[in-house]
Structure formats: C-alpha cells, structure tokens
Amino acid sequence: MSQATVHLSFVDYSILGLYVAFVIGIGFALKRNVKTSADFFLSGRSIPAWVTGLAFLSANLGALELVGMAASGAKYGISTCHFYWVGAIPAMIFLAVFMMPFYYGSKARSVPEYLKLRFDERTRAFNSVSFAVMTIFASGISLNALSKLLHQLLGWEYNICLWVCSFIVLLYVLKGGLTSAIYTEVLQFFMIVLGFAPVVFLGLKDAGGWNAVKDKLAGVATHPATYNLVSEGSKTFEPNAWTSAWVPLLGGPSANPMGVDLFAMVFGLGFVLSFGYWCTNFLVVQRAMAAKDMVAARNTPLVAAVPKMFFPLLVILPGIIALALTATPGKGYHLPQAIIQQSKFPDAVASLRRAVADHADNDTVSKSLSAATGVSFNSAKIAEILANPASLSASDKQLAIRIQDAVVNDYDGVILSLVKRYCPTGLLGLALTALLASFMSGMAGNVTAFNTVWTYDLYQAYIAPNKTDDHYYWMGRVVTIVGILLSIAAAYFASMWTNAMDIIQLVFGFVNAPLFATFLLGMFWSRTTGTGAFVGLVSGTAASALFHACTISQGNLPGVKGAYLAKLVVLPSDMAQNFWLASFAFTVCFILTVVFSLATRRTKTDEELKGLVYSLTPKQIVKQAWYAQPGTIGIALLIVCVILNFIFW
Amino acid sequence: MGLDIRYPIGMMFTLLGLILLGTGFITGGDAAIYRSSLGININLIWGAVLLIFGLLMWVSAHLGRNK
Numbered sequence: 001m002s003q004a005t006v007h008l009s010f011v012d013y014s015i016l017g018l019y020v021a022f023v024i025g026i027g028f029a030l031k032r033n034v035k036t037s038a039d040f041f042l043s044g045r046s047i048p049a050w051v052t053g054l055a056f057l058s059a060n061l062g063a064l065e066l067v068g069m070a071a072s073g074a075k076y077g078i079s080t081c082h083f084y085w086v087g088a089i090p091a092m093i094f095l096a097v098f099m100m101p102f103y104y105g106s107k108a109r110s111v112p113e114y115l116k117l118r119f120d121e122r123t124r125a126f127n128s129v130s131f132a133v134m135t136i137f138a139s140g141i142s143l144n145a146l147s148k149l150l151h152q153l154l155g156w157e158y159n160i161c162l163w164v165c166s167f168i169v170l171l172y173v174l175k176g177g178l179t180s181a182i183y184t185e186v187l188q189f190f191m192i193v194l195g196f197a198p199v200v201f202l203g204l205k206d207a208g209g210w211n212a213v214k215d216k217l218a219g220v221a222t223h224p225a226t227y228n229l230v231s232e233g234s235k236t237f238e239p240n241a242w243t244s245a246w247v248p249l250l251g252g253p254s255a256n257p258m259g260v261d262l263f264a265m266v267f268g269l270g271f272v273l274s275f276g277y278w279c280t281n282f283l284v285v286q287r288a289m290a291a292k293d294m295v296a297a298r299n300t301p302l303v304a305a306v307p308k309m310f311f312p313l314l315v316i317l318p319g320i321i322a323l324a325l326t327a328t329p330g331k332g333y334h335l336p337q338a339i340i341q342q343s344k345f346p347d348a349v350a351s352l353r354r355a356v357a358d359h360a361d362n363d364t365v366s367k368s369l370s371a372a373t374g375v376s377f378n379s380a381k382i383a384e385i386l387a388n389p390a391s392l393s394a395s396d397k398q399l400a401i402r403i404q405d406a407v408v409n410d411y412d413g414v415i416l417s418l419v420k421r422y423c424p425t426g427l428l429g430l431a432l433t434a435l436l437a438s439f440m441s442g443m444a445g446n447v448t449a450f451n452t453v454w455t456y457d458l459y460q461a462y463i464a465p466n467k468t469d470d471h472y473y474w475m476g477r478v479v480t481i482v483g484i485l486l487s488i489a490a491a492y493f494a495s496m497w498t499n500a501m502d503i504i505q506l507v508f509g510f511v512n513a514p515l516f517a518t519f520l521l522g523m524f525w526s527r528t529t530g531t532g533a534f535v536g537l538v539s540g541t542a543a544s545a546l547f548h549a550c551t552i553s554q555g556n557l558p559g560v561k562g563a564y565l566a567k568l569v570v571l572p573s574d575m576a577q578n579f580w581l582a583s584f585a586f587t588v589c590f591i592l593t594v595v596f597s598l599a600t601r602r603t604k605t606d607e608e609l610k611g612l613v614y615s616l617t618p619k620q621i622v623k624q625a626w627y628a629q630p631g632t633i634g635i636a637l638l639i640v641c642v643i644l645n646f647i648f649w
Numbered sequence: 650m651g652l653d654i655r656y657p658i659g660m661m662f663t664l665l666g667l668i669l670l671g672t673g674f675i676t677g678g679d680a681a682i683y684r685s686s687l688g689i690n691i692n693l694i695w696g697a698v699l700l701i702f703g704l705l706m707w708v709s710a711h712l713g714r715n716k
Contacts, residue, residue: 026652029657425682
C-alpha cells in the first residue's frame with residue numbers, strides 16, 4: 001500500500017542486464033540472414049509452428065494485458081476468464097481451421113493486402129490506415145504505462161525509461177526484422193511465464209490455497225461495498241459471484257460484478273469482439289503468416305491456444321488472490337489505492353465537516369473531497385460516513401483514516417503490489433524482467449506490424465510503386481525508426497492528456513467492432529462485392545460511433561462515456577455497453593454488406609477469387625494423419641476448453 | 650533460418666538459474682530476506698527450476714540439430 005520505491009540489488013540488475021543482452025544479441029545474430037524486404041517483413045516464411053505459435057501469443061501479451069487482466073480479476077473475478085475461454089480460444093481455432101488457408105494460401109503479405117485481393121483498394125486503404133494509427137497508439141499507451149510503473153516502483157526517471165526501453169526494441173527489430181521480433185517473443189514468452197509463476201504460487205500459498213480464496217470471496221461478494229468494489233452501499237451479490245464463471249451470468253446483469261447479460265457475453269465478446277481481434281488483427285495474424293508452410297501456418301494459432309487456455313492462472317488469478325488477501329484480516333494487504341498526501345488531510349477533513357454541516361449530498365461531498373485531495377472516492381463509502389452521525393464527532397485523525405479508506409481502488413496496481421509483497425531480491429529482478437519482457441514483446445509486435453502495413457499497403461500501394469526491393473527494404477528500416485519515434489510521441493501525448501487516451505481506445509473499439517463481418521462474408525460468400533464490403537465496413541464503424549453517442553452505462557455522465565447526442569438506452573455497465581456496441585456494429589456491417597453486395601455487380605471473376613473465397617478454392621489435400629489435422633486438434637482443444645468452463649461453472 | 654532459438658533460450662535460462670541458485674545459497678541463512686516469500690528460499694527453488702528448464706532447452710535443440 002505504501003508508495004515507497006523498491007531498491008534493486010546487484011543480482012536484480014544482472015538478471016535485467018542478462019535479458020537485455022540476450023534480446024539484443026538475437027537481433028544481431030539474425031542480422032546476416034536479412035537481405036531482402038521479404039526477409040525483413042515476412043521472415044522469408046521460414047519459421048516452425050511452435051515458434052510462430054508462441055510468438056502469436058506473446059505479441060498479444062503486452063504489459064497492458066498483464067496489468068489489465070489482473071485488474072479485471074480483482075474487479076470481476078473469474079468471469080474475466082471469458083475473455084480467454086469464450087473469446088480467444090474458439091476464435092483462434094476458427095482462424096486455424098477456416099481462415100488461415102486463405103491468408104497464407106493467397107500469398108497476401110498482410111491482412112489489408114488480403115482485403116485488396118478479395119475486394120478492392122478502398123477497403124484496403126480504410127483498413128490499413130486505421131490499423132497503422134491503432135498500432136502506433138497502442139504501443140504509445142503501453143510505453144507510457146510501463147515508464148510510469150517503473151518510475152513509481154523503482155524511482156527511475158520517466159523519460160529515461162521511455163527512451164531506453166524503446167531504444168532496445170528499436171535495436172533488435174531494426175537488425176533482424178520480423179524474424180528477430182518473433183524469436184525474441186518466444187524468449188519473452190518463457191520469461192513472462194517463468195517470471196510471474198513464482199509470484200502467483202507464493203500468493204496462492206499465502207492466501208491458503210484455492211478453497212480458502214473461494215471462502216474469502218464469498219464474504220466479499222455479499223459485502224462488496226466494504227472493499228470499494230461497487231458504488232452503492234446496499235449492493236450485494238450471491239456468494240459465488242467472484243468464483244463462478246457462468247452461474248452469476250445467468251442471473252442477469254445485476255447478479256454479476258461485470259454487469260453483463262448472457263447474450264452480450266456470448267455474442268458481443270465471444271463472437272464479435274474476439275473473432276474480430278484474433279482473426280483479423282494483423283499484429284497476431286502476421287506471426288502465423290511467417291510460418292514456413294501451410295501446415296505450420298495453420299498450426300500456429302493451435303499451438304498458441306494450448307498455453308492461452310491456462311493463462312488465466314498466470315494473469316487473472318493474481319487479481320483474485322489480491323482481493324482474497326484484502327478480505328483476510330491479519331494479512332496486512334489491501335488492494336492498491338492512491339495515497340492521499342499527509343499535507344492534504346487537514347483540507348480534506350475540513351471540507352468533509354463543512355459539507356456535512358451544509359447537509360450536502362453524496363456527489364457534492366465526493367467532488368469537494370476530490371478537489372481537496374486530487375484522488376477519486378467511492379460514493380458508497382462516502383455515503384456510509386455521511387449516514388453515521390457518530391463518525392462526524394470523531395477526531396480529525398480517525399476521520400482522515402476513513403477518508404483514505406474511501407479512495408477508489410487502483411486495480412492496475414494489483415500485479416506490482418504482489419511482486420513487491422512476495423519477491424526477495426533475486427526473484428524481484430526476475431519478475432521485473434518478466435514485466436519488461438511483456439512490454440517489449442507487445443511493442444515489437446506493434447512496430448513490426450506497423451512497418452509492414454506502412455511499406456506494403458500504403459507506401460508501395462499509393463506513394464511509390466514499382467521501386468526496387470532494396471528500396472522497400474530501406475523504407476522498412478526507416479519506418480521502423482519512425483514508428484518507434486511516433487510511439488514515443490504517442491506515449492508523451494498519453495502522459496499529458498489522460499482523457500484523450502480514453503477517446504482513442506474508444507475509437508479502436510469503433511474500428512474493430514464491425515471488421516469480422518467483412519471478413520466472414522468476404523471469405524465465405526463469393527457474392528460479396530467490393531462496394532458492399534466498403535459500404536458495410538464504413539457504416540459499421542459509423543454505427544458503433546452512433547451507438548456510443550446514444551447510450552450510456554449506469555452511473556456515468558454524458559460525455560466521453562457516451563450519450564452525448566441523446567440518451568436513448570441506459571446499460572448496466574461499461575462492459576455491457578462495450579459488448580452491445582460491438583454486437584450492433586457487427587449486425588449493421590453484416591446486413592449492409594449483404595444488401596449492397598446484392599445491389600451491385602461483382603467486379604471479380606470466380607477465377608480471380610480462387611484461393612480467396614472458401615467455395616471457390618479447391619480443397620487442398622495435405623497428407624496428414626487424421627489426428628494431426630487442424631480440424632481434429634481444434635475439436636480436441638475445444639473439448640478441453642468446455643471442460644474448463646464446467647470446472648469453474 | 651540459421652538460428653535455433655532453443656539455444657539462446659536454453660543459454661539464458663541456464664545462466665538465470667545459476668544466478669538465482671547462487672543467490673539462494675549465499676543468502677540462505679538470512680531469514681530476513683525470505684520473510685517476504687513466506688520463509689521459503691524461493692531463489693534456491695526457482696533457480697533450480699530455471700536451470701532445469703534451460704538445460705532441457707539445450708538438450709532438445711541438440712537432439713533436433715540433425716533433423
């Protein structure tokens with residue numbers, strides 16, 4: 001709970017240094033293999049499936065994912081696993097079995113290029129521009145988050161963290177291109193797993209094992225306001241709200257902490273958002289496209305699905321443990337909160353006393369307290385203080401303690417608070433290295449996807465076609481540097497203006513939500529036309545923006561959170577708004593693509609669509625034993641996934 | 650592609666394992682250090698795990714070399 005920084009010893013520094021030396025070393029070792037633009041951007045399509053598979057996973061496992069999943073684990077409990085078990089796994093299997101043959105077989109060099117081959121330049125341009133902007137902001141946001149974490153935890157200078165971390169990534173991507181990004185991602189994958197596993201193990205042991213955690217969380221679920229988990233003091237859940245994945249969901253939005261219903265979860269998250277991300281995002285698909293042959297390309301997401309299925313143990317469980325420890329008296333642990341500076345307490349106490357004397361309402365009190373202290377408060381706790389007249393006759397000191405207790409939880413700090421709590425010197429270095437590795441794998445993923453899309457889909461397509469291969473290879477290296485510089489700029493932007501980042505992440509959502517409809521129709525319905533796809537995609541994106549402008553989640557004020565045009569629908573939570581938005585955008589894109597495709601003439605012949613559309617592509621017979629076929633492996637993985645869902649039913 | 654990634658992974662984790670093992674041995678008598686890890690000498694245990702993992706990577710790269 002303290003804000004004190006941690007001191008690293010020589011051992012911790014040597015672990016960090018060793019890791020940095022290895023990632024840079026890999027970049028330099030691969031340098032001699034990179035001679036053409038295809039080597040740089042596509043790895044010359046030469047990598048085995050287990051390597052691309054782990055890289056596929058690692059590129060997505062950025063620092064924000066690690067921090068965010070632990071945060072959601074504490075906030076929503078085991079329902080967070082739906083992002084994996086309902087979302088990612090089925091989507092990854094679908095990608096392997098049905099979509100990979102077209103991505104890989106079409107010889108497209110990127111996802112936008114597939115769109116060009118299948119439809120026309122308009123869809124490609126729309127997708128590549130939005131994707132390029134997204135990757136830059138994504139790496140900027142995580143760069144900012146990492147530098148802030150390192151600054152808070154270790155007291156390192158923010159600017160130095162920012163530039164040094166980006167420089168390391170720049171160095172190895174510049175030297176070895178996509179191959180070195182992929183190879184280091186594999187190393188980083190093991191680093192992340194082996195670095196965080198002991199922390200989770202110690203946390204679970206400290207909390208008394210899984211059954212003890214479950215008992216504690218039953219108590220939390222019946223008194224969520226005590227732990228600042230909800231903003232209404234009277235709110236309660238069934239005891240299994242944090243520890244069952246499906247039962248609370250069946251009870252409707254008010255019965256689970258995420259505030260979502262079954263349809264929004266299964267269709268919105270499971271189908272639209274997850275398939276949209278895992279099956280169309282070039283950041284991950286690029287890893288599979290670098291595989292050495294079709295079999296390896298299709299196996300890439302399947303290899304990735306195996307560890308992915310068990311990742312909740314590593315990334316979500318820490319959050320759940322943290323909540324259980326908070327609820328265990330005597331452990332001396334509390335979910336992280338912003339700490340009010342001692343010097344601000346007199347003001348805060350005075351403002352609270354004044355507010356009560358004026359009989360001010362809850363919101364006014366919260367606002368005046370926030371103004372006095374600079375942190376946000378949980379309105380349930382404030383209401384509790386106001387409702388109890390005795391609390392006002394308390395001494396300033398006691399009141400100060402209660403004010404501090406009412407500060408909202410800083411869920412994003414959960415994972416580091418556990419690292420701080422359990423790691424002695426040595427292990428501390430390892431866990432921090434794991435954090436750094438997760439950040440670097442995410443950033444390298446974004447940068448390599450950005451430089452490929454820029455060079456092939458924007459520069460070669462619209463700015464400078466028909467240049468030599470050397471020229472594009474040169475361009476790739478230049479744009480790698482530019483991409484990193486832009487990420488740094490985005491990071492500074494994020495650090496200065498938090499609100500802008502919320503808006504940007506919102507826009508990501510608008511762009512991603514309808515995308516899967518376009519790919520689904522494009523790949524499986526030969527009648528889809530270029531105009532249909534373009535109109536559908538643009539309207540789908542506009543529809544998500546419109547949906548956001550007309551809806552809001554409970555307890556929020558119109559503005560960045562939605563409803564700035566009209567307040568037509570009030571949804572139970574941010575998550576629900578998010579999932580319904582995706583469902584709506586997908587449906588609009590789907591229907592309009594179909595309608596406009598039927599109304600316009602096809603511009604591509606069956607022959608041109610061969611290898612791009614399911615029904616027009618002759619079935620490739622690859623000699624594989626039945627048990628080694630992607631379909632068989634996919635079904636086996638799905639069965640395991642269903643079993644996991646049952647265990648945590 | 651000229652480089653079997655299992656070698657660098659194996660080498661890195663072997664070294665990390667040795668560093669943690671060494672730290673575990675040297676600091677083993679100091680109970681204060683391991684109060685945070687519930688009294689377990691986690692450096693010693695986890696160092697051994699990393700060392701074994703690193704060596705296994707080496708072995709697997711070596712066996713797969715002639716394929």
